[in-house]
Amino acid sequence: VNNIIRIPVAVHFPSVATTSTQKVCFRTLAQSQINILNADYNGTNADISNFVNDASFYPGTNTGSLQVEFVLATQNHPAGTGLVNGDLAVTFGTDFLGNNDNDATWAGYLNLVCRNAGNGILGYSPLGGSPSAGMTVVIAKSAFGSGNGCTGYVPGSPYDLGRTLTHELGHFFNLDHTFESCDGANCATSGDRVCDTPSLSIENYDCPVAGDVAGCQPTEYALTMNYMDYVNDACMYMFTAGQAARMQAWYNTIASQFKT
Numbered sequence: 001v002n003n004i005i006r007i008p009v010a011v012h013f014p015s016v017a018t019t020s021t022q023k024v025c026f027r028t029l030a031q032s033q034i035n036i037l038n039a040d041y042n043g044t045n046a047d048i049s050n051f052v053n054d055a056s057f058y059p060g061t062n063t064g065s066l067q068v069e070f071v072l073a074t075q076n077h078p079a080g081t082g083l084v085n086g087d088l089a090v091t092f093g094t095d096f097l098g099n100n101d102n103d104a105t106w107a108g109y110l111n112l113v114c115r116n117a118g119n120g121i122l123g124y125s126p127l128g129g130s131p132s133a134g135m136t137v138v139i140a141k142s143a144f145g146s147g148n149g150c151t152g153y154v155p156g157s158p159y160d161l162g163r164t165l166t167h168e169l170g171h172f173f174n175l176d177h178t179f180e181s182c183d184g185a186n187c188a189t190s191g192d193r194v195c196d197t198p199s200l201s202i203e204n205y206d207c208p209v210a211g212d213v214a215g216c217q218p219t220e221y222a223l224t225m226n227y228m229d230y231v232n233d234a235c236m237y238m239f240t241a242g243q244a245a246r247m248q249a250w251y252n253t254i255a256s257q258f259k260t
């Protein structure tokens, strides 16, 4: 059994929160996102049970979990950020822009930056994380967390269940899209390079019914409910065991970059 991975997270909101009520709102929003990540990455999300009904379409595919604990950090940063020990690592008025998505004072954390990600883009992450770029993942204001949100940061349907970050962190942990390309002769070196995800060359949106979308191979169906496709938040609910293994292997290569 692997040791559980613990990842310290800092969340950065570019807007300045002036009132204590606003700050409480943003901290609650940040925690809502952390809770979603913990559920999705540990396979404790309620909707993962939907996959049982779909198993006949996907022989050889099982759900997987990384066994990870994302923790909203509660420590002052040695370089000084205005936080005091015991404060949640939620900052205001910082977006890392113009700084190569890097801010040296936040090295050692997984940095979630909640800002406009570009035209119609919900979020982005470097493939395989990126210690040199500050281990920063950008997430649109309308796709961060769940619930009622805060002024200027209201989760918008159908991407209002916090799963854009589940998806982007998949990239961070070195996962490609399930629709990367059709497999060549070797499933470990082509397509998404994960053998228990049926290969696919085009993304899916909305909420396809399991088994309705053909895969590249005549006998295979698209794993549309996978976090690494583009369906609605409510319609994605699983990683595969192969994806979890690939993420674990990648984590092992960057583990020492995180603050303990």
Ligand code: ARG
Pocket: 120, 121, 122, 123, 124, 159, 163, 164, 165, 167, 229, 230, 231, 232, 233, 236
């Ligand atoms: N990078 C993708 C985009 O910006 C993320 C898609 C996430 N999908 C989702 N259901 N949350 O379009």
Ligand code: ZN
Pocket: 167, 168, 171, 177
């Ligand atoms: Zn993606």
Ligand code: CA
Pocket: 187, 191, 192, 193, 194, 195, 196, 197, 198, 199
């Ligand atoms: Ca595959």
